[in-house]
Amino acid sequence: MILIVPPGADPTLRLAEVPDGATVVDVGRRFVAELTRQAARGALRTRSRAPGDRLMATAGTRALGDASRPRLHRLRGLGAVLGALHEPGHGVRLGLDDLEPADGSLESTVDVLRAAAAPAPYDGAMAGACADVPRGAVVRLVVEREQQVPAAVALARALLPRARRMELTGRWATAHAPALGHLPPFAGARLTPAPRGMAWELADPFGPAPDDGLRWRERAADPLPPDPWAGRVGLRELVGGVVPGAAAGTAGPSGPGRLPRLAVIGVCAAADRAVGRGGTELSWDRLASAVGTARDRGTTVVAELWLGAPGIPPEAAEESLARLEDTVDRVIGLRRFDWPADWGDPFWASTPVTLGDAGPDLARRRPVLDPDLPSAEELTALAAALGRPLARAGRLAPGRVAGAYLPPPGPHPDSVRGLDPDVVVGRRSTRADRALAVNLRTGTCSYVSLRVADAIDRYRDGYTLREALRPLSPRAVRALRDGGVLGQLP
Numbered sequence: 001m002i003l004i005v006p007p008g009a010d011p012t013l014r015l016a017e018v019p020d021g022a023t024v025v026d027v028g029r030r031f032v033a034e035l036t037r038q039a040a041r042g043a044l045r046t047r048s049r050a051p052g053d054r055l056m057a058t059a060g061t062r063a064l065g066d067a068s069r070p071r072l073h074r075l076r077g078l079g080a081v082l083g084a085l086h087e088p089g090h091g092v093r094l095g096l097d098d099l100e101p102a103d104g105s106l107e108s109t110v111d112v113l114r115a116a117a118a119p120a121p122y123d124g125a126m127a128g129a130c131a132d133v134p135r136g137a138v139v140r141l142v143v144e145r146e147q148q149v150p151a152a153v154a155l156a157r158a159l160l161p162r163a164r165r166m167e168l169t170g171r172w173a174t175a176h177a178p179a180l181g182h183l184p185p186f187a188g189a190r191l192t193p194a195p196r197g198m199a200w201e202l203a204d205p206f207g208p209a210p211d212d213g214l215r216w217r218e219r220a221a222d223p224l225p226p227d228p229w230a231g232r233v234g235l236r237e238l239v240g241g242v243v244p245g246a247a248a249g250t251a252g253p254s255g256p257g258r259l260p261r262l263a264v265i266g267v268c269a270a271a272d273r274a275v276g277r278g279g280t281e282l283s284w285d286r287l288a289s290a291v292g293t294a295r296d297r298g299t300t301v302v303a304e305l306w307l308g309a310p311g312i313p314p315e316a317a318e319e320s321l322a323r324l325e326d327t328v329d330r331v332i333g334l335r336r337f338d339w340p341a342d343w344g345d346p347f348w349a350s351t352p353v354t355l356g357d358a359g360p361d362l363a364r365r366r367p368v369l370d371p372d373l374p375s376a377e378e379l380t381a382l383a384a385a386l387g388r389p390l391a392r393a394g395r396l397a398p399g400r401v402a403g404a405y406l407p408p409p410g411p412h413p414d415s416v417r418g419l420d421p422d423v424v425v426g427r428r429s430t431r432a433d434r435a436l437a438v439n440l441r442t443g444t445c446s447y448v449s450l451r452v453a454d455a456i457d458r459y460r461d462g463y464t465l466r467e468a469l470r471p472l473s474p475r476a477v478r479a480l481r482d483g484g485v486l487g488q489l490p
Helices: 027-041 051-064 071-084 109-117 123-131 146-159 171-175 235-239 284-296 314-327 376-392 450-461 474-482
Strands: 002-005 013-015 023-026 092-094 099-101 137-142 163-170 190-193 200-202 215-217 229-232 262-268 274-276 300-307 330-336 423-429 434-439 445-449
Touching: 002 027, 013 023, 023 027, 027 051, 027 071, 027 123, 027 146, 051 071, 051 423, 051 434, 071 092, 099 109, 099 146, 109 146, 123 146, 137 146, 146 163, 146 171, 163 171, 171 190, 235 262, 235 274, 235 284, 262 314, 274 284, 274 314, 284 300, 284 314, 300 314, 300 376, 314 330, 314 376, 330 376, 423 450, 434 450, 445 450
Parallel strands: 002 023, 002 137, 137 163, 163 190, 215 229, 229 262, 262 300, 300 330
Antiparallel strands: 013 200, 092 099, 200 215, 262 274, 423 434, 434 445
Protein backbone atom coordinates (compact mmCIF):
# COMPACT_ATOMS: atom_id res chain seq x y z
CA MET A 1 0.00 0.00 0.00
CA ILE A 2 1.14 3.54 -0.81
CA LEU A 3 -0.05 6.26 1.60
CA ILE A 4 0.02 9.62 -0.17
CA VAL A 5 -0.32 12.90 1.75
CA PRO A 6 -1.44 15.55 -0.80
CA PRO A 7 -0.14 19.14 -0.57
CA GLY A 8 -2.18 21.40 1.69
CA ALA A 9 -1.38 19.59 4.93
CA ASP A 10 0.86 20.99 7.66
CA PRO A 11 4.42 20.77 6.27
CA THR A 12 5.89 20.68 9.80
CA LEU A 13 4.15 17.36 10.59
CA ARG A 14 4.55 13.80 9.34
CA LEU A 15 2.48 10.66 9.84
CA ALA A 16 3.36 9.02 13.15
CA GLU A 17 1.60 5.70 12.60
CA VAL A 18 1.74 3.77 9.34
CA PRO A 19 0.13 0.38 8.53
CA ASP A 20 2.55 -2.54 8.30
CA GLY A 21 4.15 -2.75 4.88
CA ALA A 22 2.87 0.67 3.75
CA THR A 23 5.06 3.31 2.12
CA VAL A 24 4.41 6.99 2.84
CA VAL A 25 4.74 9.60 0.09
CA ASP A 26 4.23 13.07 1.56
CA VAL A 27 3.93 15.27 -1.51
CA GLY A 28 3.60 18.52 0.44
CA ARG A 29 6.81 17.95 2.39
CA ARG A 30 8.58 16.94 -0.85
CA PHE A 31 7.43 20.18 -2.41
CA VAL A 32 8.74 22.25 0.53
CA ALA A 33 12.05 20.36 0.48
CA GLU A 34 12.51 21.12 -3.22
CA LEU A 35 11.70 24.82 -2.68
CA THR A 36 14.26 24.90 0.13
CA ARG A 37 16.95 23.33 -2.09
CA GLN A 38 16.20 25.81 -4.87
CA ALA A 39 16.36 28.71 -2.41
CA ALA A 40 19.73 27.54 -1.09
CA ARG A 41 21.09 27.48 -4.66
CA GLY A 42 19.55 30.84 -5.51
CA ALA A 43 17.56 29.11 -8.23
CA LEU A 44 14.04 29.80 -6.96
CA ARG A 45 12.09 32.05 -9.33
CA THR A 46 8.51 33.23 -9.74
CA ARG A 47 6.84 34.14 -13.01
CA SER A 48 4.17 36.16 -11.26
CA ARG A 49 3.46 39.50 -12.91
CA ALA A 50 2.73 41.21 -9.59
CA PRO A 51 5.67 43.38 -8.41
CA GLY A 52 4.82 42.56 -4.79
CA ASP A 53 5.09 38.83 -5.51
CA ARG A 54 8.50 39.23 -7.09
CA LEU A 55 9.69 41.29 -4.14
CA MET A 56 8.44 38.78 -1.58
CA ALA A 57 9.85 35.87 -3.58
CA THR A 58 13.30 37.48 -3.50
CA ALA A 59 13.13 38.30 0.20
CA GLY A 60 11.56 34.96 1.14
CA THR A 61 14.16 33.05 -0.84
CA ARG A 62 16.95 34.74 1.11
CA ALA A 63 15.40 33.63 4.40
CA LEU A 64 14.31 30.15 3.31
CA GLY A 65 17.68 29.23 1.82
CA ASP A 66 19.78 30.34 4.81
CA ALA A 67 20.36 27.20 6.89
CA SER A 68 22.08 29.24 9.61
CA ARG A 69 18.87 31.06 10.58
CA PRO A 70 16.27 29.90 13.16
CA ARG A 71 13.29 27.84 12.09
CA LEU A 72 10.78 30.66 12.63
CA HIS A 73 12.73 32.95 10.31
CA ARG A 74 12.87 30.27 7.61
CA LEU A 75 9.15 29.50 8.03
CA ARG A 76 8.43 33.18 7.45
CA GLY A 77 10.56 32.99 4.33
CA LEU A 78 8.69 29.88 3.19
CA GLY A 79 5.36 31.67 3.68
CA ALA A 80 6.55 34.59 1.57
CA VAL A 81 7.77 32.25 -1.18
CA LEU A 82 4.58 30.18 -1.26
CA GLY A 83 2.44 33.28 -1.52
CA ALA A 84 4.56 34.56 -4.41
CA LEU A 85 4.41 31.39 -6.52
CA HIS A 86 0.96 32.08 -7.96
CA GLU A 87 0.99 32.65 -11.71
CA PRO A 88 -1.75 33.54 -14.22
CA GLY A 89 -3.73 30.39 -14.94
CA HIS A 90 -2.94 28.64 -11.65
CA GLY A 91 -5.94 27.06 -9.97
CA VAL A 92 -4.81 27.69 -6.39
CA ARG A 93 -3.03 30.26 -4.25
CA LEU A 94 -0.75 28.96 -1.52
CA GLY A 95 0.21 30.14 1.95
CA LEU A 96 2.21 28.63 4.77
CA ASP A 97 -0.97 27.41 6.45
CA ASP A 98 -3.57 27.79 3.72
CA LEU A 99 -4.58 27.05 0.15
CA GLU A 100 -7.36 28.85 -1.69
CA PRO A 101 -8.83 28.36 -5.16
CA ALA A 102 -7.97 31.19 -7.50
CA ASP A 103 -11.69 31.32 -8.23
CA GLY A 104 -14.43 30.20 -5.86
CA SER A 105 -14.37 28.32 -2.58
CA LEU A 106 -13.07 25.03 -1.20
CA GLU A 107 -16.59 24.45 0.12
CA SER A 108 -17.94 23.85 -3.40
CA THR A 109 -17.16 20.67 -5.37
CA VAL A 110 -17.58 22.59 -8.62
CA ASP A 111 -14.90 25.08 -7.58
CA VAL A 112 -12.65 22.30 -6.28
CA LEU A 113 -12.85 20.41 -9.59
CA ARG A 114 -12.01 23.56 -11.51
CA ALA A 115 -9.02 24.28 -9.26
CA ALA A 116 -7.81 20.67 -9.51
CA ALA A 117 -7.88 20.76 -13.32
CA ALA A 118 -5.70 23.88 -13.54
CA PRO A 119 -1.90 24.06 -13.10
CA ALA A 120 -0.56 24.46 -9.57
CA PRO A 121 2.84 25.40 -8.09
CA TYR A 122 3.28 21.88 -6.70
CA ASP A 123 2.67 20.05 -10.00
CA GLY A 124 6.31 18.95 -10.27
CA ALA A 125 6.25 17.34 -6.83
CA MET A 126 2.98 15.57 -7.64
CA ALA A 127 4.33 14.25 -10.94
CA GLY A 128 7.38 12.87 -9.14
CA ALA A 129 5.18 11.21 -6.52
CA CYS A 130 2.97 9.60 -9.16
CA ALA A 131 6.04 8.25 -10.96
CA ASP A 132 7.09 6.52 -7.72
CA VAL A 133 3.81 4.58 -7.48
CA PRO A 134 4.17 1.12 -9.08
CA ARG A 135 1.43 -0.18 -11.34
CA GLY A 136 -1.14 -2.30 -9.55
CA ALA A 137 -0.53 -0.64 -6.17
CA VAL A 138 -3.22 0.12 -3.64
CA VAL A 139 -3.18 3.89 -3.14
CA ARG A 140 -4.63 5.49 -0.01
CA LEU A 141 -4.93 9.30 -0.04
CA VAL A 142 -4.69 10.98 3.38
CA VAL A 143 -7.08 13.96 3.33
CA GLU A 144 -7.09 15.66 6.73
CA ARG A 145 -7.94 19.21 5.66
CA GLU A 146 -10.09 20.96 3.09
CA GLN A 147 -6.92 22.58 1.71
CA GLN A 148 -5.76 19.16 0.46
CA VAL A 149 -8.83 18.41 -1.65
CA PRO A 150 -7.78 20.05 -4.98
CA ALA A 151 -4.43 18.22 -4.95
CA ALA A 152 -6.12 14.98 -3.85
CA VAL A 153 -8.49 15.19 -6.84
CA ALA A 154 -5.57 15.83 -9.21
CA LEU A 155 -3.57 12.93 -7.74
CA ALA A 156 -6.52 10.55 -8.00
CA ARG A 157 -7.02 11.47 -11.65
CA ALA A 158 -3.36 10.84 -12.41
CA LEU A 159 -3.14 7.57 -10.49
CA LEU A 160 -6.42 5.88 -11.39
CA PRO A 161 -5.06 4.29 -14.59
CA ARG A 162 -2.20 2.61 -12.72
CA ALA A 163 -3.64 1.94 -9.24
CA ARG A 164 -5.33 -1.37 -8.45
CA ARG A 165 -7.54 0.34 -5.91
CA MET A 166 -8.04 3.90 -4.68
CA GLU A 167 -8.76 4.54 -1.00
CA LEU A 168 -9.40 7.61 1.12
CA THR A 169 -8.74 8.28 4.79
CA GLY A 170 -8.35 11.24 7.12
CA ARG A 171 -10.59 13.58 9.08
CA TRP A 172 -11.86 15.63 6.14
CA ALA A 173 -12.39 12.64 3.87
CA THR A 174 -14.41 10.89 6.59
CA ALA A 175 -16.61 13.90 7.36
CA HIS A 176 -17.35 14.57 3.68
CA ALA A 177 -17.32 11.04 2.26
CA PRO A 178 -20.79 11.26 0.60
CA ALA A 179 -19.96 14.51 -1.23
CA LEU A 180 -16.45 13.35 -2.19
CA GLY A 181 -17.94 10.13 -3.53
CA HIS A 182 -19.78 12.17 -6.17
CA LEU A 183 -16.50 13.52 -7.55
CA PRO A 184 -15.47 11.42 -10.58
CA PRO A 185 -11.97 10.49 -9.32
CA PHE A 186 -13.41 9.17 -6.04
CA ALA A 187 -16.52 7.44 -7.36
CA GLY A 188 -15.16 3.95 -6.63
CA ALA A 189 -12.81 4.85 -3.79
CA ARG A 190 -12.99 2.89 -0.55
CA LEU A 191 -13.12 4.89 2.70
CA THR A 192 -11.02 3.92 5.70
CA PRO A 193 -12.70 6.09 8.35
CA ALA A 194 -10.59 8.36 10.56
CA PRO A 195 -13.20 10.70 12.10
CA ARG A 196 -10.77 12.13 14.67
CA GLY A 197 -7.84 12.43 12.33
CA MET A 198 -4.57 10.62 11.79
CA ALA A 199 -1.67 10.41 14.23
CA TRP A 200 0.97 13.09 13.56
CA GLU A 201 4.36 14.08 14.93
CA LEU A 202 6.63 17.10 14.57
CA ALA A 203 9.15 16.96 11.73
CA ASP A 204 11.11 20.08 10.79
CA PRO A 205 10.84 20.61 7.02
CA PHE A 206 14.39 22.04 6.93
CA GLY A 207 16.32 19.26 8.66
CA PRO A 208 16.52 17.40 11.98
CA ALA A 209 15.42 19.46 14.99
CA PRO A 210 15.26 18.78 18.75
CA ASP A 211 11.47 18.40 18.79
CA ASP A 212 11.25 16.01 15.83
CA GLY A 213 9.13 13.01 16.80
CA LEU A 214 7.08 14.94 19.38
CA ARG A 215 3.47 13.83 18.94
CA TRP A 216 0.98 16.52 17.96
CA ARG A 217 -2.69 16.87 18.91
CA GLU A 218 -4.47 18.84 16.21
CA ARG A 219 -7.78 19.43 18.02
CA ALA A 220 -8.76 19.67 21.66
CA ALA A 221 -11.39 16.95 21.19
CA ASP A 222 -8.90 14.46 19.69
CA PRO A 223 -7.57 11.47 21.64
CA LEU A 224 -4.59 12.17 23.84
CA PRO A 225 -1.32 11.21 22.09
CA PRO A 226 1.31 9.12 23.85
CA ASP A 227 3.98 11.04 25.74
CA PRO A 228 5.74 13.28 24.98
CA TRP A 229 3.24 15.43 23.15
CA ALA A 230 2.15 18.96 22.33
CA GLY A 231 -0.94 20.49 20.80
CA ARG A 232 -4.37 21.97 21.37
CA VAL A 233 -6.07 21.75 24.75
CA GLY A 234 -9.57 22.91 25.75
CA LEU A 235 -10.07 25.26 28.68
CA ARG A 236 -12.02 22.61 30.56
CA GLU A 237 -9.16 20.16 30.05
CA LEU A 238 -6.55 22.66 31.18
CA VAL A 239 -8.43 23.41 34.40
CA GLY A 240 -8.87 19.67 35.00
CA GLY A 241 -5.20 18.85 34.40
CA VAL A 242 -5.95 17.70 30.83
CA VAL A 243 -7.00 14.01 31.01
CA PRO A 244 -6.46 11.38 33.69
CA GLY A 245 -5.01 8.10 32.57
CA ALA A 246 -1.73 6.59 31.49
CA ALA A 247 -2.12 6.29 27.72
CA ALA A 248 -4.09 7.71 24.87
CA GLY A 249 -7.53 6.19 24.53
CA THR A 250 -7.34 4.30 27.84
CA ALA A 251 -9.08 4.86 31.13
CA GLY A 252 -6.75 5.26 34.05
CA PRO A 253 -6.74 6.10 37.73
CA SER A 254 -7.99 9.47 38.81
CA GLY A 255 -5.43 12.11 39.56
CA PRO A 256 -3.30 14.63 37.68
CA GLY A 257 -3.60 14.36 33.94
CA ARG A 258 -0.80 14.08 31.41
CA LEU A 259 0.07 17.61 30.41
CA PRO A 260 1.79 18.37 27.11
CA ARG A 261 5.14 20.04 26.64
CA LEU A 262 3.25 22.89 24.97
CA ALA A 263 -0.50 23.56 25.18
CA VAL A 264 -2.30 25.73 22.61
CA ILE A 265 -5.57 27.10 23.96
CA GLY A 266 -8.27 29.02 22.10
CA VAL A 267 -9.84 31.97 23.92
CA CYS A 268 -12.56 34.24 22.56
CA ALA A 269 -12.32 38.00 22.98
CA ALA A 270 -14.49 38.66 26.05
CA ALA A 271 -13.29 41.20 28.61
CA ASP A 272 -15.15 39.98 31.72
CA ARG A 273 -14.36 36.26 31.46
CA ALA A 274 -12.32 33.71 29.56
CA VAL A 275 -14.44 31.90 26.96
CA GLY A 276 -13.05 28.90 25.13
CA ARG A 277 -13.37 28.29 21.41
CA GLY A 278 -16.07 25.71 22.20
CA GLY A 279 -17.96 27.95 24.65
CA THR A 280 -16.48 26.91 28.01
CA GLU A 281 -16.63 29.88 30.40
CA LEU A 282 -14.10 30.57 33.18
CA SER A 283 -13.16 33.53 35.29
CA TRP A 284 -9.83 35.04 34.30
CA ASP A 285 -8.51 34.20 37.77
CA ARG A 286 -9.41 30.54 37.36
CA LEU A 287 -7.72 30.39 33.97
CA ALA A 288 -4.61 32.08 35.39
CA SER A 289 -4.52 29.52 38.22
CA ALA A 290 -4.77 26.64 35.74
CA VAL A 291 -2.01 28.11 33.56
CA GLY A 292 0.19 28.54 36.64
CA THR A 293 -0.33 24.90 37.61
CA ALA A 294 0.53 23.78 34.10
CA ARG A 295 3.71 25.89 34.14
CA ASP A 296 4.73 24.35 37.45
CA ARG A 297 4.48 20.94 35.76
CA GLY A 298 6.65 22.00 32.84
CA THR A 299 4.04 23.04 30.26
CA THR A 300 4.29 26.20 28.18
CA VAL A 301 0.82 27.64 27.48
CA VAL A 302 0.25 29.74 24.36
CA ALA A 303 -3.06 31.10 23.14
CA GLU A 304 -4.97 31.98 20.00
CA LEU A 305 -7.45 34.83 20.42
CA TRP A 306 -10.69 34.29 18.49
CA LEU A 307 -12.53 37.40 17.29
CA GLY A 308 -16.21 37.77 16.40
CA ALA A 309 -17.80 35.13 18.64
CA PRO A 310 -21.59 35.32 19.28
CA GLY A 311 -22.62 37.58 22.14
CA ILE A 312 -19.16 39.13 22.54
CA PRO A 313 -18.88 42.75 21.36
CA PRO A 314 -15.77 43.57 19.31
CA GLU A 315 -15.12 46.47 21.68
CA ALA A 316 -14.05 43.89 24.28
CA ALA A 317 -11.18 42.57 22.13
CA GLU A 318 -8.47 44.98 23.26
CA GLU A 319 -9.11 44.43 26.97
CA SER A 320 -9.42 40.67 26.43
CA LEU A 321 -6.09 40.58 24.62
CA ALA A 322 -4.43 42.45 27.49
CA ARG A 323 -5.89 40.01 30.04
CA LEU A 324 -4.82 37.05 27.94
CA GLU A 325 -1.27 38.35 27.53
CA ASP A 326 -1.04 38.68 31.32
CA THR A 327 -2.27 35.10 31.76
CA VAL A 328 -0.44 32.89 29.23
CA ASP A 329 3.16 32.62 28.11
CA ARG A 330 2.42 34.09 24.70
CA VAL A 331 -0.51 35.06 22.47
CA ILE A 332 0.54 33.34 19.28
CA GLY A 333 -2.23 34.19 16.81
CA LEU A 334 -5.49 36.01 16.09
CA ARG A 335 -8.31 33.99 14.52
CA ARG A 336 -11.74 34.78 13.10
CA PHE A 337 -14.49 32.86 14.89
CA ASP A 338 -16.60 30.54 12.75
CA TRP A 339 -19.25 27.93 13.48
CA PRO A 340 -18.21 24.43 12.31
CA ALA A 341 -20.78 22.68 10.15
CA ASP A 342 -20.89 19.68 12.51
CA TRP A 343 -21.79 21.70 15.63
CA GLY A 344 -25.45 20.90 16.26
CA ASP A 345 -26.11 22.52 19.66
CA PRO A 346 -27.73 25.95 19.06
CA PHE A 347 -26.13 27.37 22.22
CA TRP A 348 -22.66 28.78 22.70
CA ALA A 349 -21.35 30.07 26.05
CA SER A 350 -24.91 30.12 27.45
CA THR A 351 -26.03 32.21 24.47
CA PRO A 352 -28.72 30.94 22.06
CA VAL A 353 -27.49 31.01 18.47
CA THR A 354 -29.51 31.13 15.26
CA LEU A 355 -27.79 29.30 12.44
CA GLY A 356 -28.21 29.62 8.69
CA ASP A 357 -28.08 26.79 6.18
CA ALA A 358 -24.72 25.13 5.62
CA GLY A 359 -25.01 25.89 1.91
CA PRO A 360 -22.35 24.31 -0.34
CA ASP A 361 -21.86 20.55 -0.54
CA LEU A 362 -18.38 20.66 1.08
CA ALA A 363 -19.35 23.23 3.70
CA ARG A 364 -16.95 23.57 6.61
CA ARG A 365 -18.94 26.19 8.49
CA ARG A 366 -22.46 27.49 9.02
CA PRO A 367 -23.35 31.18 9.16
CA VAL A 368 -24.43 32.64 12.52
CA LEU A 369 -27.45 34.86 11.92
CA ASP A 370 -26.84 37.77 14.27
CA PRO A 371 -27.05 41.38 13.04
CA ASP A 372 -24.81 42.51 15.91
CA LEU A 373 -21.85 40.41 14.75
CA PRO A 374 -19.08 42.39 13.05
CA SER A 375 -18.62 41.97 9.31
CA ALA A 376 -15.68 40.13 7.78
CA GLU A 377 -14.13 43.47 6.84
CA GLU A 378 -14.50 44.79 10.39
CA LEU A 379 -12.93 41.63 11.82
CA THR A 380 -10.02 41.90 9.40
CA ALA A 381 -9.41 45.50 10.45
CA LEU A 382 -9.68 44.56 14.14
CA ALA A 383 -7.22 41.68 13.75
CA ALA A 384 -4.77 43.96 11.94
CA ALA A 385 -4.97 46.62 14.66
CA LEU A 386 -4.52 44.11 17.50
CA GLY A 387 -1.89 42.09 15.68
CA ARG A 388 0.40 44.96 14.63
CA PRO A 389 2.17 45.37 18.02
CA LEU A 390 2.30 41.59 18.51
CA ALA A 391 3.94 41.15 15.11
CA ARG A 392 6.34 43.99 15.80
CA ALA A 393 7.32 42.27 19.04
CA GLY A 394 7.93 38.98 17.21
CA ARG A 395 5.32 37.11 19.27
CA LEU A 396 2.94 35.94 16.53
CA ALA A 397 3.59 32.62 14.82
CA PRO A 398 4.21 32.93 11.05
CA GLY A 399 1.30 30.59 10.37
CA ARG A 400 -1.04 28.10 11.97
CA VAL A 401 1.42 25.22 11.65
CA ALA A 402 2.60 23.06 14.53
CA GLY A 403 6.30 23.67 13.96
CA ALA A 404 5.81 27.43 14.38
CA TYR A 405 4.39 27.10 17.90
CA LEU A 406 7.21 25.34 19.71
CA PRO A 407 10.37 27.42 19.14
CA PRO A 408 10.79 30.45 21.41
CA PRO A 409 9.99 33.70 19.60
CA GLY A 410 13.42 35.21 20.14
CA PRO A 411 14.27 38.64 21.58
CA HIS A 412 11.96 41.60 21.19
CA PRO A 413 13.25 43.60 18.21
CA ASP A 414 13.57 46.72 20.39
CA SER A 415 16.12 44.84 22.49
CA VAL A 416 18.19 43.88 19.44
CA ARG A 417 21.05 46.29 18.97
CA GLY A 418 21.10 47.17 15.32
CA LEU A 419 18.95 45.08 13.03
CA ASP A 420 15.48 43.63 13.37
CA PRO A 421 16.12 39.86 13.20
CA ASP A 422 13.53 39.15 10.49
CA VAL A 423 14.69 41.77 7.99
CA VAL A 424 16.23 40.62 4.71
CA VAL A 425 17.30 42.50 1.60
CA GLY A 426 14.78 42.10 -1.17
CA ARG A 427 15.78 44.00 -4.29
CA ARG A 428 18.93 46.03 -5.04
CA SER A 429 19.61 48.84 -7.49
CA THR A 430 23.23 49.86 -8.03
CA ARG A 431 22.10 52.65 -10.34
CA ALA A 432 19.97 54.23 -7.61
CA ASP A 433 22.37 53.17 -4.83
CA ARG A 434 19.58 51.73 -2.76
CA ALA A 435 17.93 48.44 -1.82
CA LEU A 436 14.56 47.45 -0.45
CA ALA A 437 14.72 45.88 3.02
CA VAL A 438 11.75 43.64 3.84
CA ASN A 439 10.59 42.67 7.31
CA LEU A 440 9.14 39.18 6.82
CA ARG A 441 7.41 39.32 10.17
CA THR A 442 5.53 42.60 9.81
CA GLY A 443 5.39 42.90 6.01
CA THR A 444 6.91 46.39 6.08
CA CYS A 445 9.42 47.52 3.44
CA SER A 446 11.95 50.36 3.62
CA TYR A 447 14.50 51.70 1.17
CA VAL A 448 18.05 51.63 2.51
CA SER A 449 21.39 52.55 1.02
CA LEU A 450 23.46 49.75 -0.48
CA ARG A 451 25.89 50.26 2.39
CA VAL A 452 23.14 49.45 4.89
CA ALA A 453 21.99 46.56 2.68
CA ASP A 454 25.51 45.10 2.80
CA ALA A 455 25.45 45.43 6.58
CA ILE A 456 22.10 43.60 6.71
CA ASP A 457 23.56 40.76 4.68
CA ARG A 458 26.53 40.50 7.01
CA TYR A 459 24.62 41.08 10.23
CA ARG A 460 24.48 37.40 11.22
CA ASP A 461 28.30 37.33 11.19
CA GLY A 462 28.46 39.96 13.94
CA TYR A 463 28.89 43.02 11.72
CA THR A 464 27.60 46.16 13.46
CA LEU A 465 25.62 48.90 11.77
CA ARG A 466 27.35 51.82 13.50
CA GLU A 467 29.62 52.70 10.57
CA ALA A 468 26.90 52.09 7.99
CA LEU A 469 24.47 54.37 9.79
CA ARG A 470 26.92 57.18 10.57
CA PRO A 471 26.50 58.96 7.20
CA LEU A 472 22.72 59.01 7.59
CA SER A 473 20.84 61.90 9.12
CA PRO A 474 19.03 61.33 12.44
CA ARG A 475 15.75 61.71 10.56
CA ALA A 476 16.69 58.97 8.11
CA VAL A 477 17.70 56.66 10.94
CA ARG A 478 14.39 57.25 12.72
CA ALA A 479 12.57 56.44 9.47
CA LEU A 480 14.41 53.11 9.25
CA ARG A 481 13.50 52.26 12.82
CA ASP A 482 9.86 53.27 12.38
CA GLY A 483 9.72 51.30 9.14
CA GLY A 484 10.50 48.11 11.03
CA VAL A 485 14.04 47.63 9.72
CA LEU A 486 16.05 48.65 12.78
CA GLY A 487 15.63 47.73 16.41
CA GLN A 488 17.40 49.64 19.17
CA LEU A 489 20.19 51.61 17.57
CA PRO A 490 23.82 50.79 18.36
